Amino acid sequence: MFGTYTGLQGNLFDQLNRLQRELDESFGLWPQAAELRAPGWGSWPPINIGATPERVDVYLFAPGLDPNELDINIQRNLLTIAGQRRIERAEDQRWYRTERHSGEFRRAVTLPEDADPDRVDASYRDGVLHVSVQRHESSQPRRITVS
Known part of the structure; x- marks a missing residue:
């Protein structure tokens, strides 16, 4: 029918x-x-977050960015990463499907209380932004000797 x-x-x-x-x-x-673990609407670029006793590592997967145009801030244990990916398109070209995200983005990550905002490193390589935030040394486990 x-x-x-x-x-x-x-x-x-x-x-x-x-x-x-x-x-x-x-x-x-x-x-x-x-699926349940798939990112929802507005969660581009994808992000991975890992932690060790010494630091928190944030990986943002976004090829095609200009690292000089990224805006990375930490305020009160909130890491914010903002930027824009520009994709040049011919004005006379008609697009039938576009799956590559372009435009502005903003991602926010809540860091643990012991994250040290004064010890942050960021690098961008092969389309992956890696932000490493060290933890305060006072929160590190330390061995106490008995005398």
């Missing part, structure tokens, strides 16, 4: 799904995450 419509390629429902995706992308909406 709802087979292939002669004016469209493929199944009519496939075309309606494609139209819905394109409308969502046009208005800045992203489809719902396919």
Whole structure:
């Protein structure tokens, strides 16, 4: 009954799904995450956070950025990373699908209470921003000798 419509390629429902995706992308909406651990809308670029007793490491995966245009701040244990990725596109070119994010972004990460905002290193290599925040030495475990 709802087979292939002669004016469209493929199944009519496939075309309606494609139209819905394109409308969502046009208005800045992203489809719902396919799995529980998948990042939700607005969580670009993807981020990994790891911690050791000495430091907290934040990895932001965003190829194509200009590292000189990144804005990295720490205020009251909140690490904020903001920037922009520009993708040049010809004005006369018509795009049918764009999956690479472009434009401004802002990510915020809550750091542990013992993070030291005065000891932060940041590097950008191969499309990965690595921000390393050392922990206060006073919070480090230390061995006490018995006399």
